[in-house]
Amino acid sequence: MLHIDHHTKSTIHRTIEKLRQSYMTPIGDLSLTGWITKEPVPFEDRLQGEKKELKPGDSWGQLWDCGWFHITGQVPQEGAGKKIVLLIDINGEGNIYDEHLCPIRGITNVSSTFERSLGEPTKKVYHFLDKSQGNEAIDLWMETGCNDLFGSYCKEGTIEQAQIAVCHDDMRQLYYDFEVLRNLLDVLEKNSARYHEVFRSLKRAAYALNPLNDETVKQARQILKESLDKQGGDPSLSISAIGHAHIDLAWLWPIRETKRKGARTFSTVMGLMDRYPDYVFGASQPQLFQWMKEDYPQLYDKMKSRIEEGRFEVQGGMWVESDTNVPSGESLVRQLLYGKAYFREEFNKDMKVLWLPDVFGYSGALPQILKKSGIDYFMTIKLSWSEVNKFPHHTFNWEGIDGTSVLAHMPPEGTYNSSATPKAVKDAEHNFRDKGVSDECLMLYGIGDGGGGPGAEHLERLQRMKNLSGIAPVKQEPAIDFFERLKKYQQDYATWKGELYLEKHQGTYTTSAKSKWFNRKMELALGQLEYLFTLVQQDAVSYDQQTIETLWKEVLLYQFHDILPGSSIKRVYDESIARYALCYKQVMDMIDDTLDVLQKDIQTEDLVEPYLMMNPTSYTRSEWVTIGEHHHHVTVPPYGYKIIDNQKVLNQPECAMQGDSSFIENDCVKVEFNEAGAISRIYDKQHHQEVIEGTGNQLTLYHDHGDAWDISMDYPAYVEQVLQPDHTTVEVGATYVKATQTYSFGDSKMTQDIVLHAGSSRIDFITDMSWHESNKMLRVAFPTTIQTNQATCDIQFGHIKRSNDNNTTWEGAQFEICAQKWVDLSHATYGVALMNDSKYGYAVNGSTLDLDLIRSTNYPGKDMDKGQHQFTYALYPHAGDTFQGGVNQEAYALNVPLVIKPCDPSQGTLAMEQSFIQSDNPQIVIETIKRAENGDGIIVRMYESAGGSATGNITCHIPHSQVQEVNLMEESMDKACIIEEGKIKLTFQPFEIKTLHLY
Incomplete structure (x- = not known):
């Protein structure tokens, strides 16, 4: 019997494969003429490129080449009365346009590198005529890209197929009947009556198809209809399915290609909605919609119509699917502010769900940000990727650091690329950890990451799985409908408190250091600009609020979860960092412009050499400033300014600044160096405390076996070199003392100024690095004297406590943690904080504070971060706990220096000091x-x-x-x-x- 079953299964498999190969019959060839360019050109310029007459086997371009293909031909007379399709595979991506120059169908290649276990990514069939009269002319234009869904160069860009074919619809339907029932067998209990009934039907139908013709196809469909018509009883689990096409706005392709991916995806969606009335599709990211509006207005109008109809769901609320570890709190607010506004203004939709399926961990500040933005629900997939511990829930209440909760759901299948097969449904049911509490879950089906979305195959399967006996029923509907039902039982769900830490991809806290440097600088500079803009008349400066919004939106774009985290190809960073530099200069010029206007309103006419000291922070700032040869101790009020006269020095420095090659010292702290130049002691003179135990500022170079996403948990075992300074010089100034150390290692060089300022216990490590290492990681560590079992970590709008022990697998999995401006180790009376001006990856082991400074990986971005870098980190010993020690205040001072600007004497009405x-x-x-x-x-x-x-x-x-x-x-x-x-x-x-x- 087992032999017979095996033989019959082989027969069924051969039958399915025979049907797949037979329901399309080629009857003629297409002619292709291409005009190839390096970058996309609009339709009106389509003939600018290199002209090529193409046939199957010809290579048409290199990776990232673009083209316009003219597709011509004639339907043979033998196609009369039949459905005609075109089979097009160019080993790249394409988009076919209609006579009105609107994209109508995305094309992708068979040889795509997409993960086959999730389904075939191919979209090579273009439905040309439902019923041909014969001899119709074929005249189409297709915009192309010589890359697959994942940015790969497939088969050297050869033309794979260009044919006219007849589609035998009954045979095609029979193919999907067979496919769904055969897949159902794999998830049914083999001793169940349902298994044997389905097996018998497939066996009968397979043997009935001999020979394969119209009559036997009808017989086989009738045989299988009995099995397909059997419905389930009252379900214990129901699945809500929504079409999805996760489109990374940049990743293994540049941003410019994402715009075309969007058009390919959405044009395919529009076409399939015409053919499948149950089809409901969803997409997030207003940035992507805005690109469609700008570049594909006719397609955008079609999308708007389907959105109004309710079959195209806009999702998410954020401007892009942003990383949530690295962006500031205000950035996360702006993601929602601009994202929700766009969907409201364009489509009259108020977003209620945060849609972040693929983001690398979620800040504990998010629930409050969401709730106060009108977002009640949260959806992700990514926590299913954790490598050490399984997250215990799929439906749960997520409570943030302030106690605010949102209702969260993770589709239990664990993918946003569901194949929409019976196996996918069974996997969801098997994995669902809250099925005893909730009787509903989500399924996101379609081809994603590189876009594309669902194909006809997904929709054919779902038609057969609405209530198919043996699996949970599946209904296509908008995700918001699912969440609104889910909330009725919200009080029954478990609660998870704090951050949602992903036990994977911790390297993204550090990778692409330049992106993170510019992101921090842009966030802070835009904040300063907006504050200053409130102080002047709008018509008094050379910009307006729309200019600021445009700048913000570009920063938000680069916070996308494969750009800011560093997990994109090199071209993405070549382009985005160049744009960052231009935007940063623009913002700084705008700040300067605004200060020029503001200072005219301040009374300074009695001063000889007036200078404006602007403090754009929430804290009073008291510190020494040096202008030329003069030193001033200034106290500047919060969000205010102070005017000084550089010719009238009120405070002469009387600071105990000392140093030589063995130490540097101010009135607060003494730093000692050993003979090798390493820091051997840090002593807090004010509080009589030893700050470190061992060597401070330990700069260690590690072998880095990871890629852009991941750092190996055992990296401490792979020490390449503990850096020692080549040379140390000391400079003692009136208000500072500075030890300058130089380092040479591998192919890299580094200069570091270790600086103490008068009146401050903060030790700054101002670093200038020429980094040229491959697969290396440089970290700095400070073994402190603080005994505590928790580290306090700065996050958006607050802080979070994390264990610095390794007692459990949950603690051990957090070997690398993310923080904003600081991490602090404190007990009741004393503490030490490690601060930064652009770094985010920390490790805290017992009493040691460790900061990841830079890492260079070669996938997907080759030679990541090689080049020049400037950054500062600082060690800050303090009395009391984190708050009593003013850690947050000191970190703002490090990141937001006073703005010092010379003034022209003015007869303004504002006082010389103002908050x-x-x-x-x-x-x-x-x-x-x-x-x-x-x-x-x-x-x-x-x-x-x-x-x-x-x-x-x-x-x-x-x-x-x-x-x-x-x-x-x-x-x-x-x-x-x-x-x-x-x-x-x-x-x-x-x-x-x-x-x-x-x-």
Whole structure:
């Protein structure tokens, strides 16, 4: 019997393969003429490229070449009365256009590198005529790219197929009948009656197809109909399926190709919706929609029509599917502010779901940001990728660091590229960890990552699986409908508190150091610009609010989860870093322009050499500044300025700055060097504390066996070199002392200034590096004297406590952690923080603070980060815990230096010292000051920073008459603000974000 079953299964398999090869019958050839260019050109310029007459076997281009193909031919007379299709495979991607120059069908190649276990990625069939009269002319234009879905160069770009074929629809339908039932066998219990019934039907139908003709096809379909018509009973699990085409805005291809991928994907969706009335498709990322609007307006109009109909769901709310570890809190707010606004203005849709299927871990600040942006639900796939521990839930309440919760769901199949087969359904049911609590889950089906989306095969299967006996029923519907039902039982779901840490891809905290440097600088510079813009008349400067929004949106684009994390090809960074540099210069010029306008309003006519000191942070700043030969100790109020006269020095430095090759010292800290030049001691003179135990500033070069995403957990075993300085020189200034050390290692060189400033215990390590290593990683470590079992880590709008022990697999899996500006080890009376101005990857092992400075991988971006780098990290010993020690304040000072600018004498009306807005409670950090999106008044965003309740008064000298609390989308919350004696009185819960609209 087993032999007979095996033999019959082989017969069934051969039958399915025979049907697959037979339902399309080629009857003629197509002629192809291509015009090949290096970059895309519009249709009107299509004949500019190199002309090539092409036939199967010919190579038409190199990787990333583009072209316009003219496809011509004539339907043979033998096609009369039959459905005619065109079979086109160019070993690349293409998009066919109609006579109105609207893209109507995406084409992809058979040899694509897409993972075959998730289905065939191919889209090579173009439906030309439902019923031919014979002899019809074929005259089409197709825009092409010589790359596959994953940016690979396949078969040297040869033309694989260009044919006219007859599609035998009954045979095609029979093929899918066979395929679905054969796949169903693999998930049924072999001793079940259903298994034997389906097996018998397939066996009968296979033997009935002898010979294969129209009559036997009808007989076989009738045989299988009985099995396909058998329905399940009352389901214990129901699956909501939505078509998906995860489109990375850059990854293994440049941004310019993403725009064309979007058009290929969405044009295919539009065509399939005409043929399959149950088809519901969803897509996120307003940036992608905006590109379609700009470059493919006719296609965009079709998309709008389907969105209005309810069959094309816009998803997500964020401007792009952003990384959430590295961007600042304000960046995450802007992702939602601009993303939600776009979908609302374009489609009248209010987004309720954060759609981030492929992002590399999720900040514990997100739930509050989401809830205060009107987002109730969260969807991801990625936690299923964790390598050490299995995340315990698929449907759960996710509670952030402030106690805010959102309802989260992870489709249990564990992919956003579902094949939509019975096996996919069974996998979802088997994996679903909350099936005892919830009786519904999501399925995202289609070809993704490189776009493409569902093919006809997915939709044919789903037609047969609506309520097929043996598997859970599958319904196609928008994801929001699923989530709205899910919330009815929200109180029954488990709660996960804190961040959603992905136990994989920790290398993305460091890879592409230049991207991360520019991202940090742009975030801070845009914040400064927006604050200054609130202080001047809009028509007084050479830019407007739209200019700032455009700049923000470009920064948000580069925060996409395969750009900012460093996991794209080299070309992506060649292009984005060049754009970053231009944008950064533009913002800095705009800041300078605004300060020129502002200083004219300040009374400085009695000064000989006036200088403006601008403090764009929430904290009072007291520090030494040097202008020329003069030194000034200045105290500048929060979000304010102070004018000094450089010819009138009020404070002469009397600082104990000392040093030679063996030590550097100020009034707060002494740093000692051993004979090799390494730091052997750091002593806090104010608090009589030894700061380190062993060698400080340990610079260690490791072999890096990972790629752009991943660092091996055992990297500490692969030490290449512990760096020792080649040379040390010491410079003692009036207000600083500096030890300059040079290093040579491998093919790289580094210069580091170790600087102490008067009156400060912060030790700055200002680094200039020429990095030319391959598969290496450079890290710095400080073995501190602090005994504690938790590290406090700066994240967006607050901080998070993480274990620095290795007691459990959950703790061990977090061998690399992400933080914003600092990580601190503290106990009740003392602590040490390691700060940075552009780094994010930390390791904390016991009492040792470790920072990943740079790593160079060769996949997917070759020679990653080779070149020049400038960055600063700092060690900050302090009394008390994190908050008492002013760690956050010191990190802002490191990242946002005072703006110092010479002034022209002016008869303005503003005083020589002014704070425009400030809080009287240091727990309350004012993070953002900007013009309101509606153009009326200003927005002030702040948060509680210590992790405790707080009451404070906000004093604002920017003109306003009313104050209203709003959410992060700047919508009224109907909360009255208490104002006493001109001060806004506010009460905060731990890590609470508040936003005020002053107008």
